[in-house]
Amino acid sequence: ETGVTQSPTHLIKTRGQQVTLRCSSQSGHNTVSWYQQALGQGPQFIFQYYREEENGRGNFPPRFSGLQFPNYSSELNVNALELDDSALYLCASSKEVWWGDSSGANVLTFGAGSRLTVL
């Protein structure tokens, strides 16, 4: 079974630009969530998608948006990039949403991340 893959692995953008990050979920998983991890800190939850709809969002502004496609892959879009957006962006998939008591179906499988540098 394939794991979670993210692309690109590294990218450099300038302030004010827009970026799209992509994530392919693990086979059999219908839920994708995105996280921002600044250097030396724990990940911060951005949002979660379940069956193509946003289903939970952290404390991030609207310029962070996403999509989930019928094959359950996902995109994270960030508009009007700021210097503080420089971080490792992680995608995770699971069989079900986290807050279900699904006997382990909500275990998260993470991708290796996309490292974004904003200059």
Place this chain on the structure above:
Amino acid sequence: KQEVTQIPAALSVPEGENLVLNCSFTDSAIYNLQWFRQDPGKGLTSLLLIQSSQREQTSGRLNASLDKSSGRSTLYIAASQPGDSATYLCAVNNNNDMRFGAGTRLTVKP
């Protein structure tokens, strides 16, 4: 607002030692708690997930406990090995949100 704290921030032990990592959280109304491992520059690997109705989970040399009422979880690693060196993160899920601690950076010396 849920806050998750991990102590210590860093830990260095000799190979073979048993050790305990701590995670505390402020809101006990959680659905579950997960422990993850992260190697430098990499994604996270799920180690153990404890549902809110459970007290502990075990996998090999790892044992995680959960005490919801006191807002605490511990990750016990038995007979540590150099390959266990990594950052260990706990994360709690409640009410459509997931909060991570900042992690404990573990170094196991040969």
